[in-house]
Amino acid sequence: MLVMLSASCGKHLNQYPSDGIPAEKITQDHAQMLTTGMYNIVQYKPTFNGWALFDLIGGDLIRTGATNVNTPKLMVEGAIDPNKSIVTSPWNGYFAGLYQINITLEYIEKLPDISEKNTMLGTCHFFRGLYYYHLVTRWRNLPIIRSSKGGELETQRSEAEVWEFVAEEFNKAITLLPEFTDKNYVSQEAAKGLLARTYLAMGRKEEAAALAESLILDSKFSLCEFSDIFRGSHNTEEIFTFANLLQEGRVNFSSYYYTKESGVGGGYNFCPSAEVMNMYQEYDKRKDISIGYQGSNPVLNKYCSGDAGRDPIHIVRLAEMYLISAECKGLQNGIDRLNELRLFRGLDRLNPSNEEEFIDAILNERRLELLGEGFRWFDLVRCGKYESTVGVEEKYTILPIPARELSLNNNLRQHPLWQAKMP
């Protein structure tokens, strides 16, 4: 009797979930699904803190509500800490996304040459480049993880090596990806834009300018009104934007930026500083879409879906290319691109008298143009102006590696600026 019971019950001991399949059962048929899944994962893993960090600590935003800290300096000092989620959740997210990218790449590399293979590979390299751009700007020295296995065993590489890796990934993506057709999918052009951004940070200005120019001159793209770009209308300025749809996306910008007073509900955690509220000229066409008031509360106004929706995550758009091109070409050759953009946005021409003024003008324009899109902190840091602008110590020009990671991984060393030095 026991044998009978055992046999009949024993088979019930093999149980499989209903929302997944064992990893070993993945086949060629799943390649496209893995690639699609990667979009979803890459889009949400960095969390709001990841996508918005350069704004949160760039000196343009302050905390609201009971935690009220009305100077950016205090906000930065309170937020940047090896234990705080603003540092830890993006760190965890980038590496979790990276695992997904690497494992997808490994599956796809094994495939026979099918029609979409290059696009899939290119997508992986694009995303890996994008993530490493985010990583290297924040933490500088990092392990370069190219495999889904053993990431925790890799040792840190120099900042220069990581930058080279980012450039290498975007270059691969350019050769593999198809041409632009849809702003919500990665393309050659999107890779070029990000490579331009990368070269700018690496100081390879000529190459950066050339890439930026190639996009400016590309007939598929042109500058468009903010009211189209940030209110969901068709436009030809966006080069790559994560769709971040309500049912699929988990990053909700607007809930951090708006109060619950109007139809656009939110938690209102961060708001523009008084300086930001005053930085736009009246006739600047960007003004009303960039900032606004809900009642008497100042708000960042680029993500207006409210609690009830989600806003797209803007990764690269044409205006940045004008600014990269201008910056890289220098005052004499670059001023025209800067002024083209300014005129389009409803402003007057500028005539900086020297390179220093020119750089300040570029930074100011980037601030006006790209407010809330994840640029400010690194713009200041790469130009060596962060400490003086926000009034904080040098260590805030880099993020500390989370304390949790240091205790779990002996291959990681804290950056010297964040090391507690022995007396």
Add this chain to the structure above:
Amino acid sequence: MRKFTLCLWLIIGFLATTKLAAQEKIRLSEAFDLIEDQSGYTVAYNENLLNVNKRVKPSTSDLSLEENLRNLLRGTGMQAQISGKIILIVPKKSGEEEIEQELSKAYNVLDEAIVVGYGKMQRKDISSAIGVYNMEGLEGRAFSGGEALLQGRIAGVNIQASSGSLSSRNRVSIRGIGSLTAGNEPLYVIDGIPLSNTISDAGGWDGEQINALTDINPDDIESIQVLKDAAAAAIYGSRATNGVIVITTKQGKKGAPKVTAEAGTSLSYIPNLNKLKIADADLYLQVQNEAIDNYNRQTGGNVAHIINPYPDREQFSWVDLVLRTAVSWKGSASISGGSDKNKYYISANAKHNQGVIIGSKAEKYGIRANFETKIKNWLSSGINFNANYSYTHHVPNGNMGTSMLTHALEHRPWDTPYKEDGSYNVKDIDLLHYNLMQALNEQKAYNKNYRATGRGFIQIRFMDGLTLKSSAGGDFMYAEDYVYYGSKHMYGNSVGKLTDARKVYTSIVVDNLLNYKKEFANGLHLDAMLGHSFQQDASSVATQVGQGFPSDDFVVNSVAAEYINMKTSISKWSIQSFMSRINLNYRNRYLVTASARTDGSSKFTARNRYGFFPSISLGWNVSNETFWNNSGVNMKIRASAGMTGNQGGIGAYAWQPLANGGYNYIGENGIGLTTQGNEDLRWEKASQYNLGVDLSFYDGKLTATTDIYRKDTKDLLYNKPISATSGFTNQICNIGAMRNDGLEITLGSNLSTGDFRWQGNFNISFVKNQLTELIDDDGILASGSYHALKVGEEVGSFYMIKMIGIYQSDEEVPAKQYAQGVRAGDVIYEDVNKDGDIDTVNDSQFVGSANPIFTGGLSSMFTWKGFDLSFLLSFSYGNKLYQTWTGGLRLGNGLWPSQESEALARWTGPGTSYSVPRAIYGITWNSTKFINTRYLHDASYLRCRNVSLGYSLPKHIVKRIGMESLRVFVQADNLFLISPYRFIDPEVNSTLDATKMGLDNMWLPQSRTFSTGVKIKF
């Protein structure tokens, strides 16, 4: 009094007449039925003396016991001998030696029957550690239910409430921490059905979960057995590591139908609210502006002062607004009875509990039917069935952003809920925090739970001593969470949002048990069991979230403008077990019990699927030895060893690396490899050793039980934090080993003199936990933000920066700290690595643990004539609690109001305070920068859980109105609490996880309850 005492007597009949000679052949233990009379006392009798027993009943006679017995036995050639709790009926001609012998047999036979895993055993045969709680005298505990009944009652069983919310969950630990994973609840077995699901939720509510065990009607419970050591629990094998709580419900007794009915009502409120007093507007502004001045002075800043926008407004108390005195009532009734062949017990109960937060309520209804029938001499069958319905009206609680008490403390003194035009003041515009009235009024949130548990069995006797019991049972739950936030609610996305979650949970258990009993001529008694059990649990959850409703009158998702989340999930796991037990008893002196169980679980990969869990226990009834001549003193020595396992707390598919669906992008299906799995995952196993002594003096008037034990748990299952660069932040694995060493002492008394009777119980339990091994890690493994695991330290140890004082002058401040804005009046943290700076990596240290050094309880019940008075104290010593709620303690870091006591005690100049820092604007150093011991407190306590006074009307009066008894009572729960803890109640746990326990996030404290009720029987 005589009548009352009579109930207590255990009556034994032993007839040696020729007529009954055949009866003698039936083994003594079978000849006596163990039943329970309506008072809850065990009575045993020989079937032939049934009538005698009835006539001896107090309601039928005012004669003394001796007289009664003499009358009964007149003409039978028998005599009665009264010895302690036993009345022995023997032939008149019996000699002294004969009487002694029979008495000894009787003692053994009438020993308490203890429910053990898959069977019952006599107390005398037991050589393992089992705590028993008979529901005797429990009429008083009218308004609590579930496992909380055991609070303070049984040594080694420590029960801590999560909060004072209605139906809040409890942290139950049996003999210390059983395992590391969140699933370290004991296994609950109700009438043979292991419960796998102890919460009522369907997953749609973000606040506290609902404890399903509170649905059990305490009046239905006959007894609760706690299987503490491995020898007792090993028969439940892989599920027993955290101990097993076996709940047995009442069964009918032979005799005429008996009806019991009870009703009661109660008032509850939160005591000691003054401990949470918030600074008034003047003090608040004084602190905030002092903080700003301090900041401006040291930084040259020019932050403006805060002014009171409503200087004429009186301070508004949000705490008073949301709290109330709650009124609850309950009622229950049961009918039981039976004949030689059939026994039945049916009951119904209803409870309407109000919570102390306005709007909070829980309604529970339940019915039970237990039925047993003897079809043939060799065939019997029975069924237990229980059905419950509960409705819980949710109010925001737990860690929700609108959690009532927490946020009632976070409004400024001038903040009020309504504007003059009656509209709400809202967060960020008018208020710092959510408007609690808006949260309460604009939501509709409830849980409905339908649950049925039942089991049917058939028992066949093949031959003398050999029986087969086959049973099949199930636990079925349907739960519905409905959470609607209206368009004016802060979570309503301005358009209205509805979360509608449904969950179906089914658990099927099939058991087949073969039992063999044999008494050998040489005095050896054998009791053997062989069994097979199969259980399969399945759950199916559907959650839809819709938003955009035409108005608050449209309340289903079919009218929602859009669906923002649609989720269904199905999961299933199963376990099959083979078990056996053999129990040997030689002349009631030497006892041996050995058991073995093999479990196979679907949660592990095929090669690690089966686990083997053996146990052995030995007992020596020293007092049954011929050399023992301490009359009235009994002594038993017990020793046991065994293994138990654990598979709780890990997911149904934990070992499998999976490609999961649902990672879609713009409507296209996407999959992700987001589950890592661990094919090496295996059972967590504990080896436990127990040594115990049971002593009783004066024929059981005083008792003492002591146990010492050691429990070594290896292959601890744990969701281990791993470096994120691996792609994952955690991996479920077998992480290490730990040890619990413990000592338990229970003292009991049962004394009576004249009309006065005292039953007392004192228990105390010491547990020392230690992590003994951590795989590939000899360092410190952080467990959340407040705790860490390290070999040599207790599990549940706090690991953080230590506050050691307040800087009294700027000169004391080390340069690196000075550069960060630290000045006189700020907190001094211990600089462990002496680098002049404070950082969490280098300066954290172990600073105590959330585990108590000892816990226990003291209870007494006094009866005098019709009066009964009982109390229960419970205590816990040496446990620490971290207050994660720092709202009132920030002193200028942010706009939070201050606790009055903290504001008044703040540092204002050299020598003014050595424990509370200065007020400082913007700088987080003192308050939120570090998790530090400023917020870690001693949470030892002594609580008076219950005091109850009852009066039973004299029999002759109640008889006149056709009743058997009538008792009225008044009682107080949580009458007082003595604790050094700074807030209201140290007994709060915002997590039930053993590695993260001891966190107070200002959840609702326990309320104080006064109740009254009446219980009648007829």
